[in-house]
Amino acid sequence: MRIAVRGLRLVILVAFAVFFVIPIGWLILAPTKADGALVTSSPLSFGSIHQVVLAWDHLDAFSDHIYRVWIGNSLLYSFSATAIVLATAIPAGYGLALGNFPGRRVVLTLTLVVMIMPAAALVLPIFLELNALHLIGSVLSVILPFSFFPFGVYLAYLYYSTAIPRDLLDAARVDGAGEWQTFRRIALPLAKPIVALVFFFSFVADWNNFFLPYAVLADSSQYPIQVGLSNLLSSTPSFNPAQGGGGQQVNIFRPELALATLLAVIPVAIVFLLSQRALVRGMLGGAVKQ
Amino acid sequence: MSSPALTSAPVEATRPRGLHGAPVRGRRTGAGVSFILPYLPFLIGFGIAPMIYALVLAFTTSSGGWAGTGNFTRTFKDYRFLPAFEHILLYTGVWLGALIVFVVGLALLLHGRANRVSTGFRFLFYLPGALAGAAAVLVWLFMLDPAVSPFSFLEHNVFGVQLFVQSIAPGKLPFVFAMIAFWTGAGGWIVVMYGALNTIPYELDEAARIDGAGPFTIALRLKLPLIRKWIAYMLILSFATGTQLFIEPQLVNEASLGLVPDTWSSNQLAYQLAFRYGDFNAAAAIAVDLLVIGLLAAVLIVTRTGLFRREG
Amino acid sequence: MFTPDFAKKYGGANDKVLMMPGPSWYAQAVFQATLHIPAGQITAAMPLQWKNETPITTGQVGGGPWIISRHSKNLATAANFVEWATTVFNPPGANARPGYPAYEPLANSWLKDLSANPYFAADPTPALKAAASLIWSGWNLVTYPDQPVWSNAVVTQLVAGKSLSSLMPAFGHALSQAAQAAGYQVSQ
Numbered sequence: 071m072r073i074a075v076r077g078l079r080l081v082i083l084v085a086f087a088v089f090f091v092i093p094i095g096w097l098i099l100a101p102t103k104a105d106g107a108l109v110t111s112s113p114l115s116f117g118s119i120h121q122v123v124l125a126w127d128h129l130d131a132f133s134d135h136i137y138r139v140w141i142g143n144s145l146l147y148s149f150s151a152t153a154i155v156l157a158t159a160i161p162a163g164y165g166l167a168l169g170n171f172p173g174r175r176v177v178l179t180l181t182l183v184v185m186i187m188p189a190a191a192l193v194l195p196i197f198l199e200l201n202a203l204h205l206i207g208s209v210l211s212v213i214l215p216f217s218f219f220p221f222g223v224y225l226a227y228l229y230y231s232t233a234i235p236r237d238l239l240d241a242a243r244v245d246g247a248g249e250w251q252t253f254r255r256i257a258l259p260l261a262k263p264i265v266a267l268v269f270f271f272s273f274v275a276d277w278n279n280f281f282l283p284y285a286v287l288a289d290s291s292q293y294p295i296q297v298g299l300s301n302l303l304s305s306t307p308s309f310n311p312a313q314g315g316g317g318q319q320v321n322i323f324r325p326e327l328a329l330a331t332l333l334a335v336i337p338v339a340i341v342f343l344l345s346q347r348a349l350v351r352g353m354l355g356g357a358v359k360q
Numbered sequence: 361m362s363s364p365a366l367t368s369a370p371v372e373a374t375r376p377r378g379l380h381g382a383p384v385r386g387r388r389t390g391a392g393v394s395f396i397l398p399y400l401p402f403l404i405g406f407g408i409a410p411m412i413y414a415l416v417l418a419f420t421t422s423s424g425g426w427a428g429t430g431n432f433t434r435t436f437k438d439y440r441f442l443p444a445f446e447h448i449l450l451y452t453g454v455w456l457g458a459l460i461v462f463v464v465g466l467a468l469l470l471h472g473r474a475n476r477v478s479t480g481f482r483f484l485f486y487l488p489g490a491l492a493g494a495a496a497v498l499v500w501l502f503m504l505d506p507a508v509s510p511f512s513f514l515e516h517n518v519f520g521v522q523l524f525v526q527s528i529a530p531g532k533l534p535f536v537f538a539m540i541a542f543w544t545g546a547g548g549w550i551v552v553m554y555g556a557l558n559t560i561p562y563e564l565d566e567a568a569r570i571d572g573a574g575p576f577t578i579a580l581r582l583k584l585p586l587i588r589k590w591i592a593y594m595l596i597l598s599f600a601t602g603t604q605l606f607i608e609p610q611l612v613n614e615a616s617l618g619l620v621p622d623t624w625s626s627n628q629l630a631y632q633l634a635f636r637y638g639d640f641n642a643a644a645a646i647a648v649d650l651l652v653i654g655l656l657a658a659v660l661i662v663t664r665t666g667l668f669r670r671e672g
Numbered sequence: 673m674f675t676p677d678f679a680k681k682y683g684g685a686n687d688k689v690l691m692m693p694g695p696s697w698y699a700q701a702v703f704q705a706t707l708h709i710p711a712g713q714i715t716a717a718m719p720l721q722w723k724n725e726t727p728i729t730t731g732q733v734g735g736g737p738w739i740i741s742r743h744s745k746n747l748a749t750a751a752n753f754v755e756w757a758t759t760v761f762n763p764p765g766a767n768a769r770p771g772y773p774a775y776e777p778l779a780n781s782w783l784k785d786l787s788a789n790p791y792f793a794a795d796p797t798p799a800l801k802a803a804a805s806l807i808w809s810g811w812n813l814v815t816y817p818d819q820p821v822w823s824n825a826v827v828t829q830l831v832a833g834k835s836l837s838s839l840m841p842a843f844g845h846a847l848s849q850a851a852q853a854a855g856y857q858v859s860q
Contacts, residue, residue, distance in 0.1 A: 079472070083466070087484045087485070097502075113509060113510035113512070114510055161395040166395075168392060171392055173393075179662070180407065184407040186661050187657070191650045191653075192407075195413055198413060198417060218407060253395070280492065285631065285635075334495055338490055339490045342489075342490050439849045617820065
């Protein structure tokens with residue numbers, strides 16, 4: 071009976087693992103085959119490296135190397151916004167955790183509420199607000215909203231609530247250190263784990279964000295890669311046949327689209343894998359069995 | 361047999377001291393306010409102000425006059441409004457169902473025999489989370505096309521689907537979108553539930569086993585009730601997020617030449633009102649509808665589940 | 673028809689397409705690129721006539737007016753470009769424009785180049801010339817997207833197995849809803 075239960079458990083887990091992993095396997099193998107071969111050969115078969123090079127050539131040639139521009143944009147938006155987040159959210163978390171000023175509870179509650187509210191609800195109002203401020207059309211229309219990351223503030227708040235040892239604080243007090251001196255002496259040296267955590271969440275959230283850039287950016291050369299992918303999609307003849315009717319062939323077919331998607335995922339996958347340790351340790355605080 | 365005391369959250373040993381040794385509760389010294397000053401403009405500018413601006417727009421006309429509930433009734437009567445809300449409610453229902461059954465179920469399955477194998481499975485479940493909304497939809501556009509999909513056997517024989525256009529037939533859409541959302545999001549939630557399960561003291565597990573309880577009983581009668589808070593958090597948050605659905609129907613709309621309309625979800629309708637018709641007030645009305653849902657969920661979570669600390 | 677599945681089922685080796693009504697750019701986009709029909713096998717002819725239809729009517733697909741935004745900072749240059757694109761632009765050979773130009777002098781040079789195209793089994797230009805004068809006068813450009821209405825109201829039901837004729841009332845209803853939402857007044 072025990073074996074049957076264990077066997078059933080394994081079957082269920084494997085079935086779900088297949089569901090989660092096979093599409094990714096397909097995505098990795100798809101650029102190795104030509105468009106026709108995708109249909110005729112087995113979905114998980116390997117084609118050739120040469121095909122991948124061809125697919126990249128087509129992708130790169132699309133619209134004057136705009137794919138590289140899109141990746142560059144994503145890097146610009148994610149890194150600059152995350153830099154601002156680190157500069158504002160970590161001190162804010164520190165201040166909320168250890169400070170004592172009127173309005174502390176209000177700011178904390180507001181941060182929590184806005185953090186939990188789905189970001190998609192705010193995209194259209196933010197667009198309308200940016201429009202009223204005449205910021206539409208500038209890269210700031212993406213970077214500034216991205217720099218608001220209440221989850222980062224909350225993480226820093228949690229971290230500093232529990233991470234500062236008492237004797238360190240007492241020692242600073244005895245020395246008569248001012249607020250920012252205390253911060254520099256005590257909070258900053260301890261900041262590495264929280265910086266890694268906030269960096270990870272902010273970078274990934276910015277890299278993956280679709281709706282906000284989609285709504286506020288009109289010029290396709292400013293698109294981040296996520297919105298660029300949707301642009302590529304509507305240029306793929308299999309999905310939009312009117313594209314095939316151009317005098318110049320736009321050589322974007324399914325392998326190129328798959329390659330574009332795969333390459334767009336790699337930066338975030340790297341950040342993902344590098345941050346696994348920090349995540350597992352920091353997440354929920356309940357990762358250790360008592 | 362005595363059972364150990366149940367601690368559901370780590371107990372704070374002492375009240376933390378604030379800056380300059382001032383007690384956190386008590387006389388307000390103003391200490392620390394300069395630390396939140398760089399953050400405040402962003403909180404106000406991109407958190408509070410948009411909500412207020414949306415409210416203002418929703419209650420005024422395009423020339424700035426007072427509109428009362430005019431925009432709300434006007435959008436309500438739009439022939440696409442009710443279908444869009446139906447769609448997202450159905451989608452959210454399916455998604456929440458999948459979360460309760462599969463996420464909680466898988467977390468319990470993994471936790472039952474926690475070892476390296478289960479860590480390996482957790483990692484595999486988590487992998488799709490790296491693909492963002494747009495990338496995930498693109499992958500599934502291929503997965504749903506029996507011509508290229510590795511799941512074509514299932515599609516032909518179990519779902520009776522021969523063509524891509526059959527995969528995205530109107531009746532199937534809530535399930536298709538829920539499946540895509542599940543594929544990207546389940547891994548993360550499983551990790552959270554697993555962490556929640558880890559806060560259950562091992563002694564309880566032991567005691568139940570000694571009492572003769574089998575794995576099912578332990579999972580359903582002991583562990584499940586103890587992670588109620590996290591399940592509630594997951595459900596409330598997913599409900600709010602689900603109603604905001606935009607990317608999946610938008611991309612499938614672009615990939616299907618309009619077979620799936622560009623106003624399938626409420627957020628899409630708001631988007632079209634703003635960008636195709638230039639009717640910002642109507643768009644704001646729908647945005648406010650969705651904001652209210654989001655706000656309610658957020659307030660519920662913060663005040664009811666006790667998962668988020670607001671004290672020092 | 674515009675799905676990858678169509679090509680797989682009816683094109684290439686299966687070679688099941690005998691004829692299709694469509695605009696001039698079908699030659700390159702559909703017959704050549706999607707269905708891989710070899711050279712020397714197809715040409716264009718007048719559309720078939722419905723029982724009660726006199727005269728035969730044709731339509732225009734995938735063409736339309738050029739639109740310049742009044743917010744543009746380069747109005748004069750844009751206007752020049754549009755004029756050039758519609759009255760002058762006519763590259764030869766492999767880069768030929770696939771769409772049938774609307775401006776008659778340009779259309780004539782385009783047709784001359786097309787009749788020399790070795791892909792066709794016979795000269796397609798007489799049919800194209802005749803078809804241009806038979807475009808249905810009830811057709812016009814609208815400010816709302818009408819093609820997605822067809823996809824959403826008709827194609828979804830065709831996929832579900834309904835007949836085309838049974839879907840015409842639903843199509844009309846969906847079109848009038850879309851038009852009214854865009855500010856048109858619809859009279860039945």
